[in-house]
Amino acid sequence: xxxxxxxxxxxxxxxxxxxxxxxxxxxxxxxxxxxxxxxxxxxxxxxxxxxxxxxxxxxxxxxxxxxxxxxxxxxxxxxxxxxxxxxxxxxxxxxxxxxxxxxxxxxxxxxxxxxxxxxxxxxxxxxxxxxxxxxxxxxxxxxxxxxxxxxxxxxxxxxxxxxxxxxxxxxxxxxxxxxxxxxxxxxxxxxxxxxxxxxxxxxxxxxxxxxxxxxxxxxxxxxxxxxxxxxxxxxxxxxxxxxxxxxxxxxxxxxxxxxxxxxxxxxxxxxxxxxxxxxxxxxxxxxxxxxxxxxxxxxxxxxxxxxxxxxxxxxxxxxxxxxxxxxxxxxxxxxxxxxxxxxxxxxxxxxxxxxxxxxxxxxxxxxxxxxxxxxxxxxxxxxxxxxxxxxxxxxxxxxxxxxxxxxxxxxxxxxxxxxxxxxxxxxxxxxxxxxxxxxxxxxxxxxxxxxxxxxxxxxxxxxxxxxxxxxxxxxxxxxxxxxxxxxxxxxxxxxxxxxxxxxxxxxxxxxxxxxxxxxxxxxxxxxxxxxxxxxxxxxxxxxxxxxxxx
Amino acid sequence: xxxxxxxxxxxxxxxxxxxxxxxxxxxxxxxxxxxxxxxxxxxxxxxxxxxxxxxxxxxxxxxxxxxxxxxxxxxxxxxxxxxxxxxxxxxxxxxxxxxxxxxxxxxxxxxxxxxxxxxxxxxxxxxxxxxxxxxxxxxxxxxxxxxxxxxxxxxxxxxxxxxxxxxxxxxxxxxxxxxxxxxxxxxxxxxxxxxxxxxxxxxxxxxxxxxxxxxxxxxxxxxxxxxxxxxxxxxxxxxxxxxxxxxxxxxxxxxxxxxxxxxxxxxxxxxxxxxxxxxxxxxxxxxxxxxxxxxxxxxxxxxxxxxxxxxxxxxxxxxxxxxxxxxxxxxxxxxxxxxxxxxxxxxxxxxxxxxxxxxxxxxxxxxxxxxxxxxxxxxxxxxxxxxxxxxxxxxxxxxxxxxxxxxxxxxxxxxxxxxxxxxxxxxxxxxxxxxxxxxxxxxxxxxx
Numbered sequence: 001x002x003x004x005x006x007x008x009x010x011x012x013x014x015x016x017x018x019x020x021x022x023x024x025x026x027x028x029x030x031x032x033x034x035x036x037x038x039x040x041x042x043x044x045x046x047x048x049x050x051x052x053x054x055x056x057x058x059x060x061x062x063x064x065x066x067x068x069x070x071x072x073x074x075x076x077x078x079x080x081x082x083x084x085x086x087x088x089x090x091x092x093x094x095x096x097x098x099x100x101x102x103x104x105x106x107x108x109x110x111x112x113x114x115x116x117x118x119x120x121x122x123x124x125x126x127x128x129x130x131x132x133x134x135x136x137x138x139x140x141x142x143x144x145x146x147x148x149x150x151x152x153x154x155x156x157x158x159x160x161x162x163x164x165x166x167x168x169x170x171x172x173x174x175x176x177x178x179x180x181x182x183x184x185x186x187x188x189x190x191x192x193x194x195x196x197x198x199x200x201x202x203x204x205x206x207x208x209x210x211x212x213x214x215x216x217x218x219x220x221x222x223x224x225x226x227x228x229x230x231x232x233x234x235x236x237x238x239x240x241x242x243x244x245x246x247x248x249x250x251x252x253x254x255x256x257x258x259x260x261x262x263x264x265x266x267x268x269x270x271x272x273x274x275x276x277x278x279x280x281x282x283x284x285x286x287x288x289x290x291x292x293x294x295x296x297x298x299x300x301x302x303x304x305x306x307x308x309x310x311x312x313x314x315x316x317x318x319x320x321x322x323x324x325x326x327x328x329x330x331x332x333x334x335x336x337x338x339x340x341x342x343x344x345x346x347x348x349x350x351x352x353x354x355x356x357x358x359x360x361x362x363x364x365x366x367x368x369x370x371x372x373x374x375x376x377x378x379x380x381x382x383x384x385x386x387x388x389x390x391x392x393x394x395x396x397x398x399x400x401x402x403x404x405x406x407x408x409x410x411x412x413x414x415x416x417x418x419x420x421x422x423x424x425x426x427x428x429x430x431x432x433x434x435x436x437x438x439x440x441x442x443x444x445x446x447x448x449x450x451x452x453x454x455x456x457x458x459x460x461x462x463x464x465x466x467x468x469x470x471x472x473x474x475x476x477x478x479x480x481x482x483x484x485x486x487x488x489x490x491x492x493x494x495x496x497x498x499x500x501x502x503x504x505x506x507x508x509x510x511x512x513x514x515x516x517x518x519x520x521x522x523x524x525x526x527x528x529x530x531x532x533x534x535x536x537x538x539x540x541x542x543x544x545x546x547x548x549x550x
Numbered sequence: 551x552x553x554x555x556x557x558x559x560x561x562x563x564x565x566x567x568x569x570x571x572x573x574x575x576x577x578x579x580x581x582x583x584x585x586x587x588x589x590x591x592x593x594x595x596x597x598x599x600x601x602x603x604x605x606x607x608x609x610x611x612x613x614x615x616x617x618x619x620x621x622x623x624x625x626x627x628x629x630x631x632x633x634x635x636x637x638x639x640x641x642x643x644x645x646x647x648x649x650x651x652x653x654x655x656x657x658x659x660x661x662x663x664x665x666x667x668x669x670x671x672x673x674x675x676x677x678x679x680x681x682x683x684x685x686x687x688x689x690x691x692x693x694x695x696x697x698x699x700x701x702x703x704x705x706x707x708x709x710x711x712x713x714x715x716x717x718x719x720x721x722x723x724x725x726x727x728x729x730x731x732x733x734x735x736x737x738x739x740x741x742x743x744x745x746x747x748x749x750x751x752x753x754x755x756x757x758x759x760x761x762x763x764x765x766x767x768x769x770x771x772x773x774x775x776x777x778x779x780x781x782x783x784x785x786x787x788x789x790x791x792x793x794x795x796x797x798x799x800x801x802x803x804x805x806x807x808x809x810x811x812x813x814x815x816x817x818x819x820x821x822x823x824x825x826x827x828x829x830x831x832x833x834x835x836x837x838x839x840x841x842x843x844x845x846x847x848x849x850x851x852x853x854x855x856x857x858x859x860x861x862x863x864x865x866x867x868x869x870x871x872x873x874x875x876x877x878x879x880x881x882x883x884x885x886x887x888x889x890x891x892x893x894x895x896x897x898x899x900x901x902x903x904x905x906x907x908x909x910x911x912x913x914x915x916x917x918x919x920x921x922x923x924x925x926x927x928x929x930x931x932x933x934x935x936x937x938x939x940x941x942x943x944x945x946x947x948x949x950x951x952x953x954x955x956x957x958x959x960x961x962x963x964x965x966x967x968x969x970x971x972x973x974x975x976x977x978x979x980x981x982x983x984x985x986x987x988x989x990x991x992x993x994x995x996x997x998x
Contacts, residue, residue, distance in 0.1 A: 184630065209621070212631060229637030236625040236641060237618055278644055 017407035018394055019359035019452035022434055024411035026445045029087075030095045031066065036082035037440045038074045038109065043193075043200050045185055045208070046131045046160060047071070048373035049241075052112035052495025053437045055424025056124045058102065059143055062547075063089035064424040064499055066435060068443050069110040069128060074187060084110055084128065089426055093447075103144040108135060112420075112495030116166035118175045119222055120468040127177060129161035129495070134179065138222075153223045154216065160185045161214075162241045163298075165491025167254050168467045169231070170274045171520045174218035175467045175490065178256060180240035183208035195376065202374055205261045205295075210239045213258060217274070232268070232275045239263050242299035244492040245472065246310045248283070248327060252522070254472050257285065259296030259314050283331035285312060285323075294320045298421070298494030302355025304364035305399045306482040313341075315350025315368050315494070318384050322350055322368060322391075340401040341366065341393055348388050349373065352421025352494040356432050358408075360454035360505030362481055363395040369418030369436050387415035390436070397481075412446050424499030430456045430533060430549045432503055437496075457512050457532040458549075460501040461488060464540040465521040469500050472520035477504050479513050506532050565767070569760030576756055580749040584742060591738045598731035601659050606724045608656035609717055615649045616714045623702050623710065635690035635698045642683060649676070660720075663727065672716060679709045786961040794856075794902060801856035804848050812845040850875075857905065865901040869908060869928055869937075880916045887927040896935060896988060903962035904937055904984065907970070910959050911939040911982045919943025919980065930988070935968070937984040945974040959984075 037047040051069040058065050066087040073079055086102045087095035099105050109131040115124045123139035136152050137145035149155050160182045166175040183205050193203035212234045216224035228234045233256075242259035249255065253270035260266065264286035268276035280286035288294045295317035301310040305326070312332065314323040322345040325332035336342040348370040355364045370388035392408050393401035406413045412434075420437035427433065427447060434446040457477070461470025471490040476483050486502035506512060509532055517525040519540050527544055530536060536544035622645065625631070626638050653676060657669055682705050689698035819838035826834050853859070853871075860868040866889050873886045896904065908926070915924050919941040929936040956972065959982075963970035968986025975981045 209625070212633075212637075229633050229640075232640040234633060234637040234640055235644070236622060236631065236638070278640070281648065 018392075018404040019361070019454065020408065020431065020448055020450040022392075022409040022412040022446035022448055024409065024444060025093065025447045026442065029093060029445050030097070031068075031087060031443055031445055032097075033068050033070075033085050033443045035068075035437060035440055035443070036071045036073065036080065038071050038077070039440065040074060040077040040079075042074070042187075042190065043202050044074065044187060044190055045183070045203050045205075046109065046111070048202050048439060049162065049182070050111040050419060050439065050495060051437050052110075052129075052163070052420040052497075053422050053435050053443060054113045054115045054126075054497035055422050055426065055435060055499045056115045056126075056497065057499075058086065058124055058139060058145075059088065060123055060141075061089075061091075063091050063428065064426045065089050066095060066426070066443075066445070067104075067113055067115070067126065067497075068437060069113050069420070069495065071109050071111075071131075072107045081107060083107055084113075093427060098143070101143065103146060104137065106135070106147070108132070110135075111161065112163050113497055114164035114166050114177070114491050115497040116175050116471060116490040116500070117468045118166060118177070118218060120174070120463075122468065124469075127164050127166070127179075129164050129179060131160050131185075132158055134159065134161050134164075148222070151222065153225065157214075158186075159211070159214075163243050163491060163493075163495050165243045165245065165489070166469075166471055167245050167256070167490055168218075168472050168520050169215070169254060169256075169270065170217070171253070171466075171472070171522075172220070173463070173465055173467050173521065174220040175469070175471060176218050177214075177216040177224060178243055178491070179214040179216070180243050180258065181211045181213055181238070182241060182261070183239050184211045195374070201376065205239045205263075208239075210235075210237045210260075210263060212236050213238055213240050213243075227274065230275065232271075232277065235266065235278075237263060238266065240266075241297050242314070242492075242494050244299045244301050244312070245489055246301040246312065246487065247474070248310070248332075250309070252518070254520075257299060257301065257312055259299040260293065261295045261297065262293055264293045265296050265314065284334070285325045285332045288316075288320060288323065289334050289337075294323065296323070297349075297351045298353040298368070298492075300354045300492040301487070301489075302364045302366075303485045304355060304366070304395055306363070306484055308476070308483060308485060310485070310487070313353050313355065313366055313368075315345075315353045315370075318347055318349045318372065321346045322348075322353070324366075339399055340403075341391075344391055344393075344403040345370075347383055348391065349384075350391075351419045352436070352496055354421055354423055354493050354498065356423050357456070357503065357505035358392065358432070358448065359394065359452060360431055360450055360456045360507065361395075361397070361452075362479075362484060362505050362507050363397045365395050366393040366401060367391070367421065367423075367434065368393075369416070369421045371415075371417030371419065371439060373439075385415065387417050389413050389415050390418060409446065411444075416444070417441055419494065420496040421493045422496040422498045425458070425501075425503065425549075428549045430458070430503075432499075435496075454505055454507050455509065455532045456503050456505050457515075457530065458501050458503045458535040459486075459515070459517070459544075460535055460537050461517065461519075462537065462539045463519060463521070465523065466519045466540055470517075470519065470538075470540070471500065474518040475502050475504075476516045476518070477506075477512055478515070479506065479509060501535065565763050566760065569756065569763060573753065573756040573760065576749065576752045580745060583745055587738050587742050591735055594731055594734055594738070598663075599728055599735075601661070601663075602724050602728045602731070605656050605659035606721060606728075608652045608659065609721045609724065611652040612649060612656065613714065613717050613721070615645050615652065616710055616717065618645050619649075619710050620707070620714075623707055626702055627699060634693075635695055635702075636687065639687050639690070642687075646680060646683075664720075664723075668720070672720070675709070675713055675716060679706070679713060682706055682709060783961065783964060786957075787965050790903075790958070790961060790965065797855040801852040801858075804852040804855070805858075808848050809845060809852070812841050812848065816841045816845065860901055860905055861898050864895040865904060865935075866895075866928060866930070868901070868905055869926070872905065872908060872912075873926060876912050876916075882916060882921065883923045884912075885923065885925040887925075889928050889930040896930075900966045900986070900989070903966050904935065904986065907959050907962055907982075907984050908937060908939065910955050914955065914980075914982075915939070915941045915943065921979075933988060935984075935986045935988055937982075939982045940975060940979060942979040945978050945980050946972070 035051050039047045050071055054067040055064045068085045070082045070084050072082050083105050086099045086104050088098045110128050112129040114127045118125050123141045125139050126137040128135045136149045136154050138148045162180045162182050164179045169176045185208050191207050193201055195201045215228050215231050215233050217227045239261045240258050241261050244257050245254045253272050255270050256268040258266040265280050267280040267283050267285050269279050297315045299314045301312050303310045309327045312325040321342040322336050323334050324336040324341050326335045349372045350368045350370050353368040358365045368391045372386045375386045390405050391403050392405040394404045417439040419439050422435040423432045431448040431450045433448050436444045459475055461473055463470045470488045473488045476485045484504050512530045515527045534546045538544045686698045686701045823831050823834040857868050859871050873884045921941050921943045924941040927938045960970050966986045971983045
């Protein structure tokens with residue numbers, strides 16, 4: 001080999017860019033989807049909000065399928081039929097539209113989706129939030145969903161619901177349901193808003209009254225009861241768009257963070273008895289650094305500093321920058337600007353956001369999708385545009401982020417009117433792929449191709465005494481560089497639901513020395529010396545079963 | 551010779567120090583005043599404006615909470631969510647917590663600036679409002695929805711409006727207080743500005759005064775130095791004149807007295823020689839030779855002290871003569887370039903100084919230059935005389951300190967209104983150049 005060949009081969013072997021590439025495989029995968037906002041000129045507020053998306057394994061075959069929520073035409077202005085779309089993974093990089101066969105060929109003005117096995121039968125169920133009546137679809141285990149909204153006691157509720165999340169608030173093994181409601185809006189009571197004083201524009205939430213979020217307790221018999229008021233969560237002033245769960249006081253009970261639009265965020269601390277005490281102001285997460293309530297959209301929590309305590313990321317309106325609340329001795333402090341997340345998000349209107357270890361180096365990165373609500377914004381606000389590029393903040397291991405979105409893939413970086421964001425490993429290669437929905441546009445599937453040689457280890461939990469999905473469980477992985485942690489969440493981001501498996505990047509490690517699973521039931525399972533580059537199916541109280549990625 | 555005797559020149563240091571001290575006092579006084587003003591301004595700003603602003607922020611927070619209360623009560627009355635009124639208890643509690651905190655902070659900030667009666671009224675109004683809310687909550691918990699709603703409508707809403715109005719009034723008062731404080735600060739700024747002008751004027755006056763004192767003192771010093779220099783020059787000239795007249799007298803005496811005597815002795819010895827016996831004639835002849843030799847030396851000494859040739863034949867001839875004498879005495883060959891023929895002559899009184907300078911310059915060469923050759927050039931024009939003496943010796947060392955010889959040369963040059971340049975030449979050697987004017991009255995010889 002000549003010196004020239006050696007140099008060329010070295011250059012070719014060097015990983016390009018940030019250590020991974022997000023390849024747009026939407027077309028090859030067969031995701032022929034276009035979001036229907038129903039817009040016909042009246043500029044109704046809900047048109048700007050959706051849609052959400054989800055990675056789920058609805059047929060339990062071990063390969064992640066995709067659900068894309070859709071809107072519909074407004075009454076009196078029907079031009080097309082539009083429904084949510086369910087795409088089954090063909091295990092070869094392509095998907096098949098199985099919406100009809102799955103019983104989801106149902107028209108609704110859908111916005112978001114929360115996926116979890118609420119009846120503990122081993123198959124993921126769906127809760128789709130809507131403008132109007134939200135829907136609960138139970139998975140019958142035979143490839144189809146049955147609308148059990150009314151039977152579950154969730155019917156007769158008209159609302160403008162956004163994100164929803166499954167969470168076992170009382171740790172009784174049955175998943176309860178938290179639903180964000182935005183504002184009190186109906187087409188018949190729509191108000192005229194205008195940016196130029198002439199043409200109607202989309203209203204901001206200040207034009208509408210807030211409305212309370214809902215908390216439904218799962219009775220364990222397929223029905224739910226509304227415990228919103230009893231739990232202390234009732235708050236008619238809220239205008240909620242995003243929700244996540246975390247255990248910020250580390251007492252083993254799930255606490256809730258709710259992102260509100262133009263209203264203070266809420267942090268509900270569990271009282272361990274199914275009730276909550278709101279402490280956002282006291283904890284420093286209610287407002288931005290300037291003391292104003294910001295326009296909170298999507299939210300997620302993650303231990304990106306590897307301290308064992310999770311921080312909270314909240315996407316906001318343009319000119320507000322993203323919030324990155326880090327825990328300290330006296331509550332949280334917004335360190336978005338100091339950590340490098342602030343400036344790149346100042347001109348972005350963010351929606352879906354999630355922590356993920358994109359390059360599998362063992363440090364959580366942060367992904368946010370962006371897009372303005374007003375398609376005329378360019379004419380009015382210099383520097384702010386309708387379609388916006390996403391932000392992908394790579395963690396340098398010291399809690400400092402660098403936006404590498406432009407290096408992660410041309411199509412990925414291309415401006416979009418982003419809304420929903422979900423993560424899951426649809427090709428089972430060990431890294432997390434990215435699903436993005438856009439308002440009034442297509443959905444995008446980006447395959448993550450890690451090219452730096454890093455490995456991962458993944459855990460799929462199955463509760464016995466705990467809820468079957470293990471939602472609320474905390475997994476801690478101990479190894480060089482400090483512990484890593486993941487909480488299994490039945491929600492987060494914006495309107496979307498990600499795979500429930502926990503993926504840890506481990507760099508070049510071939511063995512995970514020690515892994516501890518803290519189940520919501522209180523049980524603790526500990527495993528040692530697990531070879532990496534595998535998925536472990538962990539049944540509560542049993543030894544883990546290793547499965548190869550492919 | 552009249553020598554002016556002046557009193558001791560007084561030192562300006564004391565006056566200068568006084569000026570500097572005065573300037574420092576002006577700066578110190580102004581700095582002190584400015585610091586005091588800034589402190590006062592800071593106090594006004596901290597005590598009134600900042601506190602007011604913070605209190606206003608808390609009042610705005612109270613207003614915002616009161617608005618949230620109004621919205622919540624409207625929701626309670628509309629009951630669009632279908633929840634019982636008891637569901638609002640948590641929301642109202644949160645607003646109350648926030649309000650209590652804001653009221654506590656606002657009261658601390660308002661402090662003594664507020665009429666205690668106002669504070670009491672504010673606190674009691676809120677207390678009454680929350681008592682009514684608690685009563686409403688109890689009704690709601692007992693399921694008495696209608697009575698609870700009536701209480702909201704008939705009591706809570708009007709109380710909330712009253713509290714809002716009260717908060718608005720406090721905000722206006724805060725604003726007025728802030729405006730008063732701003733006016734006070736403006737006055738302080740004006741005071742500082744006026745004093746800045748005063749400081750400027752005083753500083754300028756001080757600088758001008760000190761500057762004037764320095765100029766005056768410098769001028770006096772220069773005058774005194776110039777006067778001393780003149781006195782020194784007069785003394786030097788007197789000295790040189792005395793020296794020349796002494797030289798002349800001694801030269802004349804040597805020539806006239808001892809010359810005549812020795813000439814007579816010589817004649818007598820000649821005669822004696824002729825008459826003396828043959829065995830004694832040789833001794834007489836030797837004695838006569840000694841006499842003739844002494845006579846020659848006396849004549850030479852007389853010429854050196856007062857070269858008669860200068861009086862009789864002029865400067866050019868005197869220089870020519872002396873150069874040959876110098877060559878003979880020292881063995882140093884002189885390349886002499888005489889002036890052109892028909893050049894004007896200097897008066898002897900001036901020419902003697904040129905001659906002495908030449909003597910000193912050549913003697914310096916003999917003493918210090920360690921050379922076998924030198925060059926002398928005399929140039930005389932109707933207006934100026936230029937004498938140049940150059941050697942190729944070691945030059946003047948950097949450490950050389952001018953002695954009395956050089957000082958005398960300079961003084962002589964000054965006496966005839968000329969200048970003397972002494973310096974090294976490349977690559978080595980020394981050049982002495984005398985340049986002097988030839989007065990219009992020159993041209994005749996002067997016997998001395």
